[in-house]
Amino acid sequence: MSVIWVPICRRKERVKLLEQETMGFRNRLTQKARGACAKDWRWRMFRIALSAVSIALFLLPAQAQVRYRNERAWQIEETTRTINDCEKRTNAFKGTLRHAINESRLDHSHREEQLNRDADRLEDAIDHVGDSWNRDHDPGKTRRFVAEAIRVSRDINNTMIKWHLNPEAEREWDAVRAELNRLAAAFGLRPIRW
Numbered sequence: 131m132s133v134i135w136v137p138i139c140r141r142k143e144r145v146k147l148l149e150q151e152t153m154g155f156r157n158r159l160t161q162k163a164r165g166a167c168a169k170d171w172r173w174r175m176f177r178i179a180l181s182a183v184s185i186a187l188f189l190l191p192a193q194a195q196v197r198y199r200n201e202r203a204w205q206i207e208e209t210t211r212t213i214n215d216c217e218k219r220t221n222a223f224k225g226t227l228r229h230a231i232n233e234s235r236l237d238h239s240h241r242e243e244q245l246n247r248d249a250d251r252l253e254d255a256i257d258h259v260g261d262s263w264n265r266d267h268d269p270g271k272t273r274r275f276v277a278e279a280i281r282v283s284r285d286i287n288n289t290m291i292k293w294h295l296n297p298e299a300e301r302e303w304d305a306v307r308a309e310l311n312r313l314a315a316a317f318g319l320r321p322i323r324w
Contacts (some may be wrong), residue, residue: 204269206267209316216309220256223302224249229323230299241289248286255279259313273317280322287324 227249236242255278262272283306290303311321 159206183243185281200324209263209269212254212312212316213263216313217228217256217260217305219306220253220310221300223306224253226299226302230295234293234295236293236295241293245286245289248282252279252282255282269317274320276313276317276319278312280314280319283307283322 228246231237231242231245236245255275259272259275259279262268262275266272286303287307290300294300307322307324314320314322
């Protein structure tokens with residue numbers, strides 16, 4: 131066995147070097163751990179951000195669909211209400227018109243028959259509008275029935291302008307015209323020029 135003699139000063143240097151290397155190694159380990167920890171932290175934050183974005187992208191279309199459904203439901207309800215109001219006004223006008231004709235010069239005339247037929251046609255056309263709408267909720271399919279109701283109402287309007295009936299019938303007809311304009315607007319038709 132050989133003994134290596136190292137001078138004491140050299141031993142101290144070696145111990146110091148060893149300590150420095152150990153400290154350096156510890157520091158490097160700590161720095162690596164910090165780096166790994168920082169990388170891990172960054173990775174966690176990235177995953178959290180990615181999760182938040184994916185959840186947002188998943189929920190936004192669902193909210194848009196809910197909003198669309200709500201808007202569509204509101205539109206359907208509003209159109210249904212407009213059709214029902216128009217039907218009520220048309221039915222009320224028909225009764226008032228018959229009473230007004232019986233008290234006018236049109237009683238027992240050809241014009242009375244024509245006006246009664248037109249009132250029946252208007253009521254039927256509005257009924258077709260309601261039936262079509264309740265069946266499909268499709269404005270495109272129902273629009274042609276609305277156009278037919280407007281066509282019939284123009285004939286009635288010409289008679290109402292030419293032959294002034296009692297004030298109650300005039301008021302009822304004004305209400306029917308207003309409802310028909312609302313109906314035309316609901317189905318994307320131009321306002322009716324009376």
